[in-house]
Amino acid sequence: MATQTLVAPAEYLSMSFADHDREYVHGEIVERGMPTRLHSQVQRQLIFLFCLLARRFPLFAYPELRLAVQPLNIYRIPDISIFATEDPTLAVPDSPPLVAIEVASPDDRLTETLNKLAEYRAWGVDHIWLIDPLAKQLYSYDATGLHPVSDLSLPQYDFTLTLVDLGL
Numbered sequence: 001m002a003t004q005t006l007v008a009p010a011e012y013l014s015m016s017f018a019d020h021d022r023e024y025v026h027g028e029i030v031e032r033g034m035p036t037r038l039h040s041q042v043q044r045q046l047i048f049l050f051c052l053l054a055r056r057f058p059l060f061a062y063p064e065l066r067l068a069v070q071p072l073n074i075y076r077i078p079d080i081s082i083f084a085t086e087d088p089t090l091a092v093p094d095s096p097p098l099v100a101i102e103v104a105s106p107d108d109r110l111t112e113t114l115n116k117l118a119e120y121r122a123w124g125v126d127h128i129w130l131i132d133p134l135a136k137q138l139y140s141y142d143a144t145g146l147h148p149v150s151d152l153s154l155p156q157y158d159f160t161l162t163l164v165d166l167g168l
Helices: 009-014 037-053 110-123
Strands: 023-025 028-030 059-063 067-070 074-076 080-084 099-103 127-132 137-142 145-149 152-154 159-161
Touching: 009 074, 037 059, 037 080, 037 099, 037 159, 067 110, 074 110, 099 110, 110 127, 110 137, 127 152
Parallel strands: 099 127
Antiparallel strands: 023 028, 023 074, 059 080, 067 074, 080 099, 127 137, 137 145, 152 159
16 A cells, blocks of 8 residues: 655645645645536536625635635635635635535545535534535535435525526
8 A cells, every 4th residue: 555645734735736626634635526517517506696696795605715624734625615794815715614515526435525524514614515416416514414405505695505506
């Protein structure tokens, strides 16, 4: 079994990658699932819907923004991050977004996805959503785990998201 070379956080933060960005977990560079056209389509629709909502509320939607979940230890890149009240000013925000959304890719591993969702929860993300476009399923993650749901909502913004809203 090959051993992984540990990388310092500063080195990771200065890296660029030829394909899509990678995450950082306790010194290791972690590859993310390769997105498909359907994955990107869902991301595009989410950004569109949140941009419409941002016309009425101070919400800021970012696709694939690197976040300092645990500075110096864990840097994650949700498919979509939604910040409320203030637009983050740091290149790598270290305050949790209101919503972290992961869109499942065919090569994602459930254990790794659940670990990531748990990290978001421990960090203080209020709304953690997983969208599986292939299975046409929505999930919400909370203190009791991952739950299939018929819709995802932000009641304080009178916002509800269904599979139909995503074109699924």
